[in-house]
Amino acid sequence: MDAVTTDAPLLAVRDLTMRFGGLTAVDMLSFEAHAGDITAVIGPNGAGKTTVFNCITGFYRPTSGGLNLTQAGGRFALERMPGHRIARHAKVARTFQNIRLFAGMTVLENLLVAQHNTLMPDVARGLLAVFGLGGYRAHERAAVELARFWLDAIDLTARADDAAGALPYGAQRRLEIARAMCTGPVLLCLDEPAAGLNPRESDELSALLLRIRDGGCSILLIEHDMGVVMRISDHIVVLDHGKKISDGTAEQVRNDPNVIAAYLGEGDEDETPAEVAQ
Amino acid sequence: MSRGATALPAILRDAGLSALVAFGLFAVMIGLKTDAGPTSLVLTPRPWAVVLAVAAVFFGRLAMLLWRLWRPAGVPAPRRITAGFARAGRYIAPVVLAVALTLPLYAGRYWLDLGILVLTYVMLGWGLNIVVGLAGLLDLGYVAFYAVGAYSYALLAQDLGLGFWTCLPLAGILAACWGVMLGFPVLRLRGDYLAIVTLAFGEIIRVVILNWTTLTGGPNGISGIPRPTLFGLTFSAGGGPGSFADFFGIEPNLTQRVAFLYYVILGLALLTNWVSLRLRRLPLGRAWEALREDEIACRSLGINVTITKLTAFAMGAMFGGFAGAFFATRQAFISPESFTFIESAMVLAIVVLGGLGSQLGVAMAALIMIGGSEMFRELAEYRMLIFGLALVMMMVLRPRGLVSGRTPSVSLGERHEIAPDLVAQGRG
Amino acid sequence: MAYALQQLINGVTLGMIYGLIAVGYTMVYGIIGMINFAHGDIFMVGAFLSLIAIVGLGMLGITSVPLALIVTLLFAAGIAALYGWAVERIAYRPLRGSFRLAPLISAIGMSIVLQNFVQVSQGARVKPMPQMIPGGVTLLSSDGFAVQLSWMQIAIVITTLILLAAFTWLVTRTPLGRSMRACEQDLKMAGLLGIDTDRTISLTFVIGAALAAVAGLMFLLYYGVIDFFIGFIAGVKAFTAAVLGGIGSLPGAVLGGLAIGLIETFWSAYFSVQYKDVAAFSILVLVLIFMPTGLLGRADIEKV
Known part of the structure; x- marks a missing residue:
């Protein structure tokens, strides 16, 4: 740098x-x-x-x-x-020519995986969260809020709990963009x-x-x-x-x-x- | 039934052909047995055994085809079972747990021993489920970590005189370290290469244990491994001061120790379950599942794929190590024979049959497979033959396992099951 | 020097046997992308079939060794091929197109079945067999060490080379070979273009099993003792050979077999016999780490 x-x-x-x-x-x-x-x-x-x-x-x-x-x-x-x-x-975030969603996970889960690094800055804190330590709950609430914001933006809030692979093609494209945006690029x-x-x-x-x-x-x-x-x-x-x-x-x-x-x-x-x- | 009438000749012909193939397979292998003769081997003909085996294939095939013909129409059986499991899952789990918790109150020694055995495999299955079911990494050498745990405890107890409860975490940590050490170089290999390398590691560890006689006792193993205590109280059969029976002023008997061991493994298994369930809802577990779904997408989201795989590998290894330490203390004797590839295969089969990622499914599969194979103990040498056949049949009938859907880890509204054909199996 | 030459000869012989088994692994993997775990046990079944045939021919009074061996080879290869066919038909075909792990577990199940089937039908005891092709030539002797090349080793190497040549011809020059290569490239597309993929896959298993049975015969002749468990270790090593050579590649399988045979022989000769398997597996791990697609495997560029 x-x-x-x-x-x-x-x-x-x-x-x-x-x-x-x-x-x-x-x-x-x-x-x-x-x-x-x-x-x-x-x-x-x-x-x-x-x-x-x-x-x-x-x-x-x-x-x-x-x-x-x-x-x-x-x-x-x-x-x-x-x-x-x-x-x-x-x-830098990206999407793919042939969509690469986590097809077996829900729309919401896709958006939460994208916030992995905000939710889990390192492995130690990731493991502490098992015992409810490290202020994880607050972070997760914020993450769900961000996901909700992007779900609204791409008009998929109603399908948040459906598997990403079950969405129609156009919605999958939008979801992939929303997922990339959830990394805060x-x-x-x-x-x-x-x-x-x-x-x-x-x-x-x-x-x-x-x-x-x-x-x-x-x-x-x-x-x-x-x-x-x-x-x-x-x-x-x-x-x-x-x-x-x-x-x-x-x-x-x-x-x-x-x-x-x-x-x-x-x-x-x-x-x-x-x-x-x- | 007209449907049956037209199909019957075809079915007979099919069964006949199967019998013909069976004759080709069995005529030599079963019909001519090699026996030690006076100077060299001689052949003993056994025509009746061939006839029996061929007849068994003929009628077996016939029965199967007839069942397929007359099976009730409508929903195919497997899907009904899945749906049933999914609905009943909510109720089955507490019932199974209640039975498991109260078993020592009414079950005898035999059932408790069987319970301990099943629970050991449930725990191993849950441990491996983290690696294979969640992270999608195919590990064919899981028994290596089981062995590391068992030998860690045995050696620490024997050479340093440490107790079970001190050694248990150490055994887990050591196994996890081995997991990281073995995993680090190989986790970037794709799919089946990873499988074969883990298999190789499993074999390497077994061969080393077998030949490093000064440390491990080689093929003779290690005996006299101390039993665990309950806050310092022992479970010796003779009672005596400092024993559990003496402290509570009750008659000492062996069942107390068995019951205690039973609760130890139940606790360990439940710990495994709790940690896995908890992790699944946390970023780490979610990253594992994402990794199974699409590794490239994970990388594009800033997830460190290597570290994430390593944590899954280490976590699975740690629980394998716990289970190994328990195995050592329960048997009081370990030798390399207990850590062969067949153990890895058995645990993997439990995970796959249970349904990848499903905690309840894995427990049921362990119960069916270990319990079932115990039921056939009288069949002696035929037992493993039947076990193998059952494995093939179960896979053919239920390739996705008993519980195949995936439950989302988080939801905004109502949580609903994800269809199994959407869920990936991972390539690593 | 002489000692090393002797090890080289022994290693090549052993490598040929591994190579023949590895061809079966690599072909099946190339076409349907699964580890045929039962393949090592087909090799073991082949060895037992050979044993039964040799003992039977001896009891029938056939004394000509070449005749007996040729009959045994054809007999064992033929019946083992039927085993290969049956295994595919029972345990793998119903799972075609299913998810990745089911065929693997099914294959492990089949491996258990074959092992225990042989144990039940032929007994768990080790089966010894007298030397059939004794003698050989002394190539050279120095420092009081004579380098022996036995007729047996020559027979094994020549048979393997003939079989591999025939098999290469089959894959590269015949319609069946063309179907096999098409299926390897893209199973679905090959099916759409009118290739009977089920038949092609069956034939792949049949040929692989026949080759493994020949390897079983060689193993029996070379070591003179077999039991129902030889399939596992030989199978794992042959698969290692296939991966080492680059899975999916025929010359790779043979090269990998040779490599494993040589490593194992030299390690046993110069370091320790007990750790020879560790040596073979460690080399595998090292090769995969530094050459992830094996010696002759196609590099696959990650498509994003």
């Missing part, structure tokens, strides 16, 4: 490179995400977006490059931290949160994300649904074949010839940003 400089971006990605054997999934990528912004990372399938996420959240160790996160608690070099420390100390990384949602659900999702941003948590977003991306993003980074091909506001990216070429040249089914704009 270095001294905090106020003008530093929340997340600074510098020359990030990730190779798997002979394949270079991310190639000398640099971009910044600023506090209070929704930053979207878009690009055709296989562009390396999820790999970037996995590097930021500690699931992969980058081949080279730096990932600096600067927040009130200090500056963190994410590329050198294991995943659980990134979530706990650097306060400064940066929330969402991996295709709108995938598989119907238009109404997408709209609700957009509203939820704006609400999270306005609550003070910055968002890094991977998304294929250009409607959502263009509507809510403050800043867009476009990747193709592991490289950054464009970076700017929605307006700038939409009109960038590189972006149009990348999307049309790929010939896949993704809508081009330009089409959506019309």
Whole structure:
């Protein structure tokens, strides 16, 4: 942890490179995400977006490059931290492309597991709680209150005691976001949160994300649904074949010839940003 | 019954085929017995035994198919049992507890001994349930911690002259330390690798005990392990000053000691149960269950996966150690023979048959398996054969165990059971 | 030096036996992802079937050793294959697609059944058998130590190599092999594409059991004594070999078998016989810690 400089971006990605054997999934990528912004990372399938996420959240160790996160608690070099420390100390939370809820636990339990580190700062205090020591009760009440707040926010209070795996798909997506928020993050990384949602659900999702941003948590977003991306993003980074091909506001990216070429040249089914704009 | 009439030839054919396969399996193995002859081995033919075995398979299969055909329609039997258990669970538990608490008042020596045996396995089952049922870590070498507990007490008592109640926590702590030591390098292995490594550890500990003759007595074991006392009162058969019978001015008899041992193991088992139930509602236990559900998600939420697994492993090991210390004091004699893989397998089978994570299920499974196998004691060498067959049959009929649903650890409104097919089994 | 060479020969022989058993573990694990705990006991059943056949042929007056051995091999492999089939059909098939631990417990149950079945039907006593292939060649002698290579060891190594070659051909060149590899990649998808997965799995068990029975015959010939309990330790070690080599990989199983055989032999020769199992298991633990997917296993990148 270095001294905090106020003008530093929340997340600074510098020359990030990730190779798997002979394949270079991310190639000398640099971009910044600023506090209070929704930053979207878009690009055709296989562009390396999820790999970037996995590097930021500690699931992969980058081949080279730096990932600096600067927040009130200090500056963190994410590329050198294991995943659980990134979530706990650097306060980066994430969701997954293929939802990873604790399917056999209830909605409420999912949200309480997310508050593990607040409830149990260390093993000793975790064990003391068996005998009712360590002021555990008060902590748990607060944790349930926080869970209730997020249940209301995602409109799932009525299903708090149902198994997470029994929820419909859209609700599972929302619950995963709420669970990530229960860790109290400064940066929330969402991996295709709108995938598989119907238009109404997408709209609700957009509203939820704006609400999270306005609550003070910055968002890094991977998304294929250009409607959502263009509507809510403050800043867009476009990747193709592991490289950054464009970076700017929605307006700038939409009109960038590189972006149009990348999307049309790929010939896949993704809508081009330009089409959506019309 | 027309349904039966059309299916009957098919059933007969099926049973006939089974008999044919059985003949192929048994003709040589049962039909020709190798016996020691004058110079070398000779074969003794036993045609009738083959006929008997093949007939048993034929009629067994026939009966099974007929039962399947004529079984009452509607809800399949297993689900009814589960639902029944779930509803009755609330009432069964207190009744079982009441019976367990009052058993020494009306049961004789034989039943108390059986009770002690069953309770030892209930305790082991509950201990292993923390590791396998809650944290989803497959441990095939649980007996190692049982052995560590037993030998810890035996050696501490013999070499340092410490009493049972001093050694009990020490045995638990030592076993937990072993759990951490063994667990630390291997807990990041996935699923079946962890299983085989724990199995290997179990065997390593047994082989070391077997061969480290100077410390452990090797195959001869350790005998004369002291019995526990009740606040300093002994339970010697002859009474005498300082004994339980002398202090209360009653006639000394052996049943008092057995009853005392019974209450000791009942207390230990209930302690295990209480701690597990309590932990399940606390962040640590919840993290264990989350780990079983999805390890990657746990990491993304800032949970230190290694530490969490280690605590589960150590906690399970500690209760295994307690049970081991009790085993040593009850038998007064231990040897490596008591700590073979079959013990680990038995405890794991109890946990799985009971239903992973279910405290009541595990207790019932221990009662059925240990009690049941005691019932068949007269069958001598056929006992384990029947035990194995029963194990296979129970798994085929109830792969999810007796009590398979999961009760949430916390709720806002009314708590309701979670369907078993949603609950994960863990990969570690 | 000569002593070490002798240990190398002994270790390779033992390793071949472990390798043959390990192939069965690795194939079953590769296809349905379960530890077939009863496999070691199938090996034991194979050894007993071989014993019965050899004694029976002797009583029938067949004196030609090669003929007797070939008949025994086919006989034991055939009936053990039936055992393999029956075990799968009774204890595993009903649990297919069920949750992870049920087949494991069922397999442990089957292992108990087979052990006690043999104990009840053939008696608990140790069964001795006279040496069938005596003699050998002295390779070299130095420092008063003669390095022996027995005909038996040559026979074991050659038989194993032939069987493994045949089996490799089966897996890589035949339609059955292709189905097996497809099932290994994705059981559900293979089923959707019209492969009879039940039949493929059955055949996998049948082949694995036949190979284990051959290993049983070799064990019987090599050690000259068997009992109903040999399956457990041999099974655990063979499984260790499979894991060591990288589970799911055929060459890995053989390599792992060789490694375990060599470690065990050298450890017994230079350190202590009592702790040879500890040595084998410790190596397993070390390999898994530093090479979590075994020697030849595919590295699996964690998909997030």
